[in-house]
Amino acid sequence: MTIINDILDFSKIEAGKLQFETLDFDLRGTVESTIELLAERAQSKRIELISIIYDDVPTLLRGDPGRLRQVITNLVVNGIKFTEKGEVVLRVTRESETNTQVTVCFTVTDTGIGIPPDALPYLFQAFSQADGSTTRKYGGTGLGLAISKQLVEMMGGQIGVESTLGQGSAFWFTAKFERQKQPVAAPPSKGILDAVRVLVLDDNETNRSILLHQTAALGMRPAAATNGTEALKLLRREAAGTDPFMLAILDMQMPGMDGLSLSRTIKADPVIAQTRLLLMTSLGPRNDTALLRAAGVGAFLVKPVKQAQLVDCLVSVLTATVLLHVLVAEDNTINQKVAVGLLEKFGCRAVAVANGCEVLQALELVHYDIIFMDCQLPDLDGYKTTMEIRQREASQSDGAPKRAYIIAMTSYAVNGAREKCLAAGMDDYISKPVQLYALEKVLLGAIDYLALAEASDTNGTILDPAALALLRQLRRPDKPDPVAELIDLFIQETPKRLREMRNAATQYDAEALAAAAHNLRGCAGSIGAVKMAGLCEKLEENAGRRALQISSRLLKEIETEFDRVRQALHLERTKSAQVA
Structure with missing residues (x-):
């Protein structure tokens, strides 16, 4: 089928009948979904498939995402096909930009067999491969690169290759896209991740450098280690100071001490046991969740990791309730x-x-x-x-x-x-x-007791006396008591707002959840329920970041706090009635 499609595409290009679309699309989504589809092919050969879009590259563009995906697929599939050990990496960088257009460069490098220098000039010609033995061993039509060249030129770009025989190749191409006229603002990832110290552990240098770039771009403060022994040394050294690592991102498959063994060692050491852990593993049989939890792992991701997944997971791990x-x-x-x-x-x-x-x-x-x-x-x-x-x-x-x-x-x-x-x-x-x-x-x-003790320590008064005093100043002679009216209204309306929030979370409607949390936050703050207002603010922020996986826990905390607030308000209502 691939051979037939290649021949049909090449025929359409030669006849000038290949059509291009101009659509709004997300460059990051297009690239990451393409790499995700090819991950299993790379995993079957036990090679790393990695992609990165650098943070200065505009991602909300107009063009033909289908044709872009076709070129990327051709180059990455070739890289996987001709690589027996090592990695295939797609890097996306900004070439140039104006107010209306962006030129993006895509580079696919591999650690494969390489290409003889005398074959390089003929690579992008139809039905051409490095030599006859290549076709016999690896298959293919020799049309993929010729089609890619034509598609790239139709996207206003160029394509080229650099290669060293026996060491690998680097295929690159550029493409021009229009900027979207009214792009939707990406949800902010600032706040929880700002200035967080994170240790990145991966024995693969490319993976390590990409994670360092991604975490730094999110406002975190990353450092790197290449093996478990080095990671433990760094964690313990920094824990002895005033600025320890809050989080460690661990690769599962490492020589010597793997990610799971390292997790157990970290959690068994009281000095560094508070470090939050995120485990990254290649596509394949997933580890039992109970086993990961027992090792102290807060969450895990399957490589290749999408940027949005990474952000959500980092936020989730850092905001999760600490294990007992x-x-x-x-x-x-x-x-x-x-x-x-x-x-x-x-x-x-x-x-x-x-x-x-x-x-x-x-x-x-x-x-x-x-x-x-x-x-x-x-x-x-x-x-x-x-x-x-x-x-x-x-x-x-x-x-x-x-x-x-x-x-x-x-x-x-x-x-x-x-x-x-x-x-x-x-x-x-x-x-x-x-x-x-x-x-x-x-x-x-025990959990109920500890939760009450924590609440008592952080907010012993449940209701802010200053807020209640301000409400009492609204009282007027021969008028209904505004304190009692506001208390009754809050107790009556809050369950409805909690149901709205629960429904929005169930339907993964981040905007509705953020709006409902904002509304309840204002009401709780006005009545003096400071802790409840703070929880609503936290939920609103997480909904704004699309970090919906932790919304259920926050909602439960808000509902629990509302029960405490309601009891306190009933007492305050009784006092108001006695005063009146």
Whole structure:
């Protein structure tokens, strides 16, 4: 079929009957979708297929995206065909531009067999290949490059090649396009990504340099490493200073220590465990999500990566709720492994120790959100260990780590066991052997407690007294109380606005979601619900960036906060009625 299409296209070109369209199109989308279709072909030969559009290239253009895609496909397919090891890379750069037109340069380089110097002048002639053996080994009509040359010239450009026999080739072409008259502004990626320190780890130099360029163009501050050992050294060194890496982008397939093993090592080290992780892997069988989560990976992308996917993923990883850090105090090795495995299934980062003294030592090094405490620990039992923890927490100054949530574990189901645990300062109780449903129940209780503690720390008053005081100034004698009216209106209207937001998120309508979040943000701010207004602002910003994958979590937080606000407003309404 490809041979027939080549012959038909060549015949139309020769007869002057090949038609071109002039359409609005997104250059980035055209290039990335073309490369995506060819990725499996490259993966089957175990070679890297990479593309980059540099950030100064205008992407909202007018022209024929179908014919552009045809030329790119011809050159990339040739690169893959004649490359047995290494990479094929498409780079898109700006050649020149005016107020109305842009000339773009496309360069496809490979690390393939190369072309003999005496064959170069004939490459773009019809039915021509480097030599007869090429046709016999690799197939093809010899028309692809001739058609590409004609198409490029019809797009107002030129085509050429540079090659070194045995080292590879670089095919390039230019094409002229019109600028779109009223281009739609691209959603901003600024804000969350601004000035974030990111470590890029990839053993492939081209991949590494492209990721460095992309992250820098997004306003981030990138640095690079070529292997796992170097990455760990950089992460630990910077963690000891005042400006650590917040995020690491790891390649899955690396010699020595692969991306998954490195992720586990990072999350097992308290010094660098807070680093957010994004894993990049080639097309093929995807790793089990539970396995990635257990290794501490926040998200993963399949290469070749689209720019929009990269931005969304970076935002998602950086804004995701931090995984719970859990300490398991259990002297039985088998029970340790079972408990840690179950906790990792729930997305927790779990570490095990064998006795009470080790618990106290571990807490001196790093804060744990939750501690599963076996009551019958050797040396220092669970009760005494818990009492010591509570004494230390009580003597801490402001700014010290928050109170740990301690869950007792015991195999003795006797009367009064639960009461004894609570009396020692533990928060909950679970019987051994631990069952999955029971573990889920106590974890949910712990999460609720920690969420309330966080809310209390960050916004102990729920409602801003200054905002309420301002509303009270609106009161007038012999007039209905404006405070009560506004409270009633807010409580009545907010559920409708939350439904609008939920529907917009479900339908992936970013504009409607941003508009609804903006509206509710204003209402919440006017009534004094500061934290709720902040959450709405965050949701509005993410919707504006089309980062819809984290909208569900934010919506849930807003709904939870509204429940708290509603209760506080009911109390305020009662006070207003008493004053009146």
